[in-house]
Amino acid sequence: MQRGDSLNSPFVPFSPNPSIQQGTPTSTPPLKHTLSSSTSSNLRYSSSRKSIYDRHLNRSQRSELSKASFAFLFGEMVQYAQKRVNGIADLEKKLNLHGYSIGQRLLELLLWREGRSAKRETRILGILQFITTTVYRSIFNKPADGLEKSRDNEDEYMLIDNDPMVNSYISVPKEMSQLNCAAFVAGIIEAVLDGCLFPGRVTAHSVPTEQLPAKTVFLIKFDEAVIERESVLG
Template identity: 35%
Template sequence: MLGAGARPNRHAVNIVERPIPKTRAEVSTVAFSAYAYLFSELISYAMDRAASITELEERLDKVGYEVGTRMMELLSYREKTVRRKPEVLDVLKFIHSTAWPFLFGKPANDLQQANAADDEYMISDHDLLVGRYISVPRSYATFVPGSIVAGIVRGMLDAAGFPAHRGGGGGGGGAPQKSTTILVKFEAAVMARQAALENARRG
């Protein structure tokens, strides 16, 4: 807030124009206690309005989707050299190595294509922030807090022009999760476009 008679700083950098941090030390952080309180309140709010674990995870996925679409828009604007990425692996690597550190302070641990399906990929994090210190009732033992991150990934992909089906964040509920895997299953139109790009390269 500006005081009486104060003038805005013309040299202040707009938040969306700040460059993407290159190292973990440059990533802006908030107190973990503040994050934990906010996330627990979000889960409580969703639980009060959900009739089942599936509905709870769907609500978290929707919240994550809204975050993801805005995150892709922000990162694309701030990284001014980014052009539209035409390849599936290009956008997945961007999420794995650029967006993940921005969100969680480090890249995801792994990015793999599923063995059984060409349209499925997996992003894994061995210590995902949203899985720490989660304690839920025994009746919610299968609840996966990583659903919100699955929604973030889906939102980023959709905003980049790579729509994917709603999936989930794998990992056991009830106890603190040591590893979370986000399953990405692209829509048929994305894979058809990818095949066309590969055919064009081969001539």
């Protein structure tokens, strides 16, 4: 995860509608969201007076969230985190922690949906394939673009995303070019690994190319105990 100097300006989340693109961040007053009592009630309950917690967990298995909604929520989360940190390193750490909490719940949901057919992975390659396919597809509706093993370090693997969705809706100032908001996704991956007893550290790194300017590599560095267990299993 890249480290940098202190932050001097807040983020401006990218708006899918050019007509509502924000101007200078410092001159724009904070938005105030007001909900009437009837609107608040409609958000909490459906016409049948059942809350979202009454729904079956498989009901939303094939449902999709609009990108506009995701862009707004993620942009607000980045702004919220940015106002409470002192530098790029702290901001990436904060995003990583937010992603970690989501990854814990996502793993529980995926295993519950698999039911008795759920398989406990005991090998590194197996858990990484589970993340690049099942986990990644459940979040972004597509598998990861690649998975590689480090040639220099036995405990390092690289998961590749050529165009992370989380970076598509954030406008990063030039003075903060080292920031990669995909640290949020790195936190999700790390939580899944920890939950499956493959502890390690996951960081997001920008590796732009001429054809893939948004390419991001998630560097997965496993704990020594994981490598020792792998060698014992042969």
